[in-house]
Amino acid sequence: MKRHTHILLGHGSGGRLTHELIKSLFLKHFRQADEHFLTDSALLDPGKGQIAFTTDSFVVDPLFFPGGDIGKLAVAGTVNDLAVSGARPLFLSAAFVIEEGLSIDMLETVVQSMAREAANAGVRIVAGDTKVVERGKADKLFITTSGIGQILPGAGNIARAAEVMPGDLILINGSIGDHGMAVMAARNQLSIGTDVVSDCACLHQLTELAVAHGGLHFMRDATRGGLAAVLAELCENRPFGIDLFEEKIPVSDGVRGMCELLGFDPLHVANEGKVVMVVSREKAPGLMDMLRQHPLGGQAAIIGTITENHPAKVWLHTAVGGTRLIDLPAGEQLPRIC
Amino acid sequence: MKYIDEYRRREHVLALADLIRRESRKPLRIMEVCGGHTMALRRFGLHSLLPDHIELISGPGCPVCVTSRQFIDQAIALSRQPEIILTTYGDLNRVPGSSSSLEQEKARGGDIRIVYSILDALTIAAQNPEKQVVFLGIGFETTSPATAAGILKAQMAGLFNFSVLSAHKIMPPAMAALIDQGVNLHGYIGPGHVSTITGSKIYDFIPQKYGLGVVISGFEPTDLMQSVYMLVRQRETHRPAVEIQYNRVVTREGNLKAQQLLEEVFELRDDWWRGLGVLPQSGMAIRTRYADFDAGKRFSVEIEPTREDKGCLCGEVLKGLKKPTDCKLFGKACTPSDPVGACMVSSEGTCAAYFKYVTIQ
Amino acid sequence: MCLSVPARIERIEGDTAICSVGGATCQASLQLLEGQLPQPGDYVLIHTGFAIQKISEEEAAETLRIFEAFDELNQQLDEEERQTGQRIV
Numbered sequence: 001m002k003r004h005t006h007i008l009l010g011h012g013s014g015g016r017l018t019h020e021l022i023k024s025l026f027l028k029h030f031r032q033a034d035e036h037f038l039t040d041s042a043l044l045d046p047g048k049g050q051i052a053f054t055t056d057s058f059v060v061d062p063l064f065f066p067g068g069d070i071g072k073l074a075v076a077g078t079v080n081d082l083a084v085s086g087a088r089p090l091f092l093s094a095a096f097v098i099e100e101g102l103s104i105d106m107l108e109t110v111v112q113s114m115a116r117e118a119a120n121a122g123v124r125i126v127a128g129d130t131k132v133v134e135r136g137k138a139d140k141l142f143i144t145t146s147g148i149g150q151i152l153p154g155a156g157n158i159a160r161a162a163e164v165m166p167g168d169l170i171l172i173n174g175s176i177g178d179h180g181m182a183v184m185a186a187r188n189q190l191s192i193g194t195d196v197v198s199d200c201a202c203l204h205q206l207t208e209l210a211v212a213h214g215g216l217h218f219m220r221d222a223t224r225g226g227l228a229a230v231l232a233e234l235c236e237n238r239p240f241g242i243d244l245f246e247e248k249i250p251v252s253d254g255v256r257g258m259c260e261l262l263g264f265d266p267l268h269v270a271n272e273g274k275v276v277m278v279v280s281r282e283k284a285p286g287l288m289d290m291l292r293q294h295p296l297g298g299q300a301a302i303i304g305t306i307t308e309n310h311p312a313k314v315w316l317h318t319a320v321g322g323t324r325l326i327d328l329p330a331g332e333q334l335p336r337i338c
Numbered sequence: 339m340k341y342i343d344e345y346r347r348r349e350h351v352l353a354l355a356d357l358i359r360r361e362s363r364k365p366l367r368i369m370e371v372c373g374g375h376t377m378a379l380r381r382f383g384l385h386s387l388l389p390d391h392i393e394l395i396s397g398p399g400c401p402v403c404v405t406s407r408q409f410i411d412q413a414i415a416l417s418r419q420p421e422i423i424l425t426t427y428g429d430l431n432r433v434p435g436s437s438s439s440l441e442q443e444k445a446r447g448g449d450i451r452i453v454y455s456i457l458d459a460l461t462i463a464a465q466n467p468e469k470q471v472v473f474l475g476i477g478f479e480t481t482s483p484a485t486a487a488g489i490l491k492a493q494m495a496g497l498f499n500f501s502v503l504s505a506h507k508i509m510p511p512a513m514a515a516l517i518d519q520g521v522n523l524h525g526y527i528g529p530g531h532v533s534t535i536t537g538s539k540i541y542d543f544i545p546q547k548y549g550l551g552v553v554i555s556g557f558e559p560t561d562l563m564q565s566v567y568m569l570v571r572q573r574e575t576h577r578p579a580v581e582i583q584y585n586r587v588v589t590r591e592g593n594l595k596a597q598q599l600l601e602e603v604f605e606l607r608d609d610w611w612r613g614l615g616v617l618p619q620s621g622m623a624i625r626t627r628y629a630d631f632d633a634g635k636r637f638s639v640e641i642e643p644t645r646e647d648k649g650c651l652c653g654e655v656l657k658g659l660k661k662p663t664d665c666k667l668f669g670k671a672c673t674p675s676d677p678v679g680a681c682m683v684s685s686e687g688t689c690a691a692y693f694k695y696v697t698i699q
Numbered sequence: 700m701c702l703s704v705p706a707r708i709e710r711i712e713g714d715t716a717i718c719s720v721g722g723a724t725c726q727a728s729l730q731l732l733e734g735q736l737p738q739p740g741d742y743v744l745i746h747t748g749f750a751i752q753k754i755s756e757e758e759a760a761e762t763l764r765i766f767e768a769f770d771e772l773n774q775q776l777d778e779e780e781r782q783t784g785q786r787i788v
Contacts, residue, residue, distance in 0.1 A: 181723075190454045191726040191748060256339065257721025261745075263685070263702045265381070320351040320559040322383025327694065334428030334452060336685060337401075337481055337702055337747050339721040341705035341742055341754055350766040353773040360776065374702060427747070455748025457728060480703065484749045487730045531703045534744060534752045557703075560766055567769075585758040587744050593752055595733035 007102045012132025029115035030125045042126035052087035055146040065186035067198030071113035076202045078147040083204035084219040086155025093127035097142040100135045121202040161218040169284040170304035171277045173297040177255035177269035196254035199273035215283025222274045228267040232328045244304040247319040268329040345558030354563035355387040362570040365391045372529035373400030376691045382559040395658035401477040402684035404611045408644045409505045410435035415639040417448040424450045425459035426474040433683045436645040456488035463500040472633045475504040480531040482506040483596035486603035489631045501633040511620035525569045528554035530584040537592025551578035613653030652679035662689040703746040
C-alpha cells in the first residue's frame with residue numbers, strides 16, 4: 001500500500017492490489033470482523049425473533065462536510081433505517097465504488113470514520129466489497145451499506161404505523177434541515193454560506209429508549225424530502241390526518257437564513273439525525289422528558305397531533321395564524337431568483 | 339432575523355385580518371401581479387384568514403411563466419453548440435421548450451450550469467477563456483439591473499467570451515394589458531421588489547386611466563395583510579390610488595442608479611408574453627453599443643419551430659381568468675415534477691403555488 | 700417574483716459587502732446602490748447577489764408602529780363589542 005497514494009484501476013481488479021487494499025485499509029479499521037471478511041459471506045447468528053434488513057446507497061457531494069462525511073453517513077443512515085423500524089442494529093455490510101485516482105489518504109479517512117461510528121454504535125461491519133471505476137465514471141466515492149437488526153420486543157408494528165390513532169402526539173428530537181443546508185453550504189458553489197453543522201448521527205439508542213418507554217406507535221427518520229415527506233407519507237390513504245404547528249418546529253438560525261436566501265422550505269430539507277415519533281398522549285410527557293435528557297434530543301419538541309378531522313391530509317398551522325396543506329416535495333429544491 | 343421576524347407577528351396578522359373583516363363590505367377582486375406574493379400568501383396560509391368575498395387572483399409576475407417557448411428553444415439550440423457554456427438561474431432549468439428542456443439537454447451532455455448570480459457566470463467566463471459563456475437574462479426590473487451591471491463588468495474586465503440572451507421584461511405594460519383584455523379587477527397588489535428599482539410613479543396611470551388602485555406591498559405576512567386592508571379601504575371609500583405599503587425600501591422615485599444602468603444597457607422593444615400576446619415596448623433588448631455582449635446577435639443558431647401544448651391553460655391562468663384547477667392537465671399530466679406549462683415550472687408559478695400550498699377552504 | 704432578502708452588512712471589501720441573514724452569510728455587490736454607501740450594521744435588500752436598496756430604519760419602524768396601532772384599534776373594538784354585545788364594523 002505504501003507504494004501508492006491514489007486508487008488505481010488495479011485496486012479493483014481482484015488481484016494482489018485489491019488484496020492489499022482490503023488487508024491494509026479495510027481490515028485494519030474493521031478488524032473486529034476479520035474472521036469473516038475474507039470469506040464470501042459472513043456467517044451470523046441474529047438470535048431469536050424477527051429481524052429487520054435494509055440497504056441504502058450514499059453518494060453525497062462533497063465527501064466531507066461540517067458534522068460528518070460519507071463514511072459516517074453510510075453507517076448512521078443504515079443504522080437509523082433499522083432503528084426506526086424498532087430494531088436493534090447488529091451487522092452491516094459496506095460496498096465501495098471508487099473512482100480511479102481517489103487519494104488513498106482520503107479513502108482511509110472515510111473508512112476510519114465508518115469504523116469509529118460503527119464502534120460507537122455497537123454494530124459490526126462484517127462484509128464488504130470494493131470496485132474501482134475509471135476516472136470520470138463515478139464521482140470520487142460511492143458507498144452502499146446494508147444492515148441487519150433484531151426487532152425489539154413489542155416493536156413489531158412500529159414500522160407499519162399500524163397502531164397510530166387520532167389523539168396521538170407527534171414528536172421530533174430536534175431542529176430540522178441542518179444536514180441539507182450544511183452540505184449545500186459545503187459545496188461552495190454559491191456565494192452563500194453558513195456555520196450550520198450536519199446532524200448526522202446514529203439514533204438507535206434514542207429509539208431503543210423510546211420503544212422501552214412504551215406507547216410508541218410509529219417512528220421514521222426524516223431524511224431526503226424532510227419532515228414534510230415523512231408526515232405526508234404517514235397519513236397517505238389512511239383514515240387519519242395530521243395537524244402540524246409551525247411555531248413548535250425547531251429550526252436553527254443558520255437553516256432559517258439559508259432557506260430565506262435560497263427560497264427553500266425547511267420542512268423539505270434533508271436531515272440525517274432526526275426521528276419523528278408518534279406516541280400516545282399519555283406516554284408523551286414521559287417520552288419528552290427522556291428525549292430531552294439524551295444528547296441527541298435536547299431540543300425535542302411536540303410538533304403536532306394525529307386527527308380524524310381531515311383524513312390523509314397534513315395541515316400546517318402557520319406561526320402567523322394561517323393554515324395550509326403540506327404535500328410531498330415535488331422535486332429537488334433549486335436556488336432561484338423568483 | 340431583523341426585518342423579517344417583526345413582520346411575522348401573529349397578533350398583528352390576526353388584528354389585520356379582523357379589521358379587514360370588520361371593514362370590508364363590497365366584493366373585492368385583487369390581483370397580486372408578483373409571483374413572490376403568490377408564494378408568500380400561500381406559504382403563510384393567508385388566504386384562510388380572508389373573508390370569502392375577497393378574492394385574490396395570481397397574475398403574470400413570474401418571469402419564467404411569461405417567457406416564450408421560443409426563448410427556451412433558442413437557449414437549447416445555444417446549449418447544443420460545443421463551444422458554449424450556458425449559465426442560468428435555477429428557475430429555467432425545467433421549463434419545457436418545444437421538444438426538450440435545459441434539464442434534459444444537460445443530461446444529454448450540454449454544459450449547462452445553474453448560478454445564483456450573474457457574477458457567478460462572469461467567474462465561469464474568466465475561468466474558461468477558450469469557451470463562450472452565455473447567460474440567460476430573465477426577470478423584471480428587479481433582476482435586469484443585475485444583468486446590466488454584469489454586462490458592464492464584463493466589458494470593463496475585457497471578458498469578451500461572455501454574452502447575455504435577454505428575455506427581460508418590464509411590468510407596467512402587462513398590468514395595463516390585463517385590464518385592456520378584460521380581466522375584472524378592483525385593484526392590484528403591486529410588485530414590491532420591482533418597485534424598489536422603478537419607484538411607485540410607474541403605476542400612476544393605473545388609477546388615472548383605469549380607476550384601479552395599486553398598493554405596493556412587502557412580502558411578509560403583515561405586509562400583505564396591511565396591503566389587502568389598504569385596498570379594502572380604497573374600495574370602500576371609492577378612492578383608488580397608488581399607495582406604498584412597503585415604505586422601508588420603496589420610494590416614489592425608486593433606485594435612480596439602477597434605472598440609469600438599465601437605460602445605458604437596454605432599450606425597449608415589443609415582446610411576446612405567454613397568455614397576453616405581443617405587448618408594445620414591454621421587453622428589454624440589449625442596445626447596439628453592447629452588441630458584443632448580446633448572445634442573440636453573436637450566435638446564429640437554427641431554432642426548431644415552436645410547438646405549444648394542447649389543452650394547457652397557462653395563458654388564461656396568467657390572466658387570472660381561469661384557476662389552475664380549471665385546467666384538465668393540472669395535477670394529472672402537469673405536475674411540478676413533470677410540468678407541461680410554465681406556470682407549473684417555476685415554484686412561483688400560479689399552478690405550482692396552487693399545487694404546493696393548496697389553500698384550506 | 701424576485702426573491703429578495705433583508706441582510707445585515709457585516710463588512711465591506713471593495714464594492715462587495717459580506718452580509719448575514721440569520722445564521723447564514725452571503726456576498727452582495729454594492730454596485731447598484733446610489734448615494735452614500737451603506738456601512739457595517741446597515742441592512743440592505745439582496746437579490747441575485749446584488750444589494751438593490753438600503754432598508755430605511757425609520758420607515759421600517761413606522762410600519763411597525765402602524766401595526767401596533769391596528770392591533771390597539773382592534774383590541775379596543777373587541778372591548779367595545781364585549782361591553783355592548785354587538786358586532787362593530
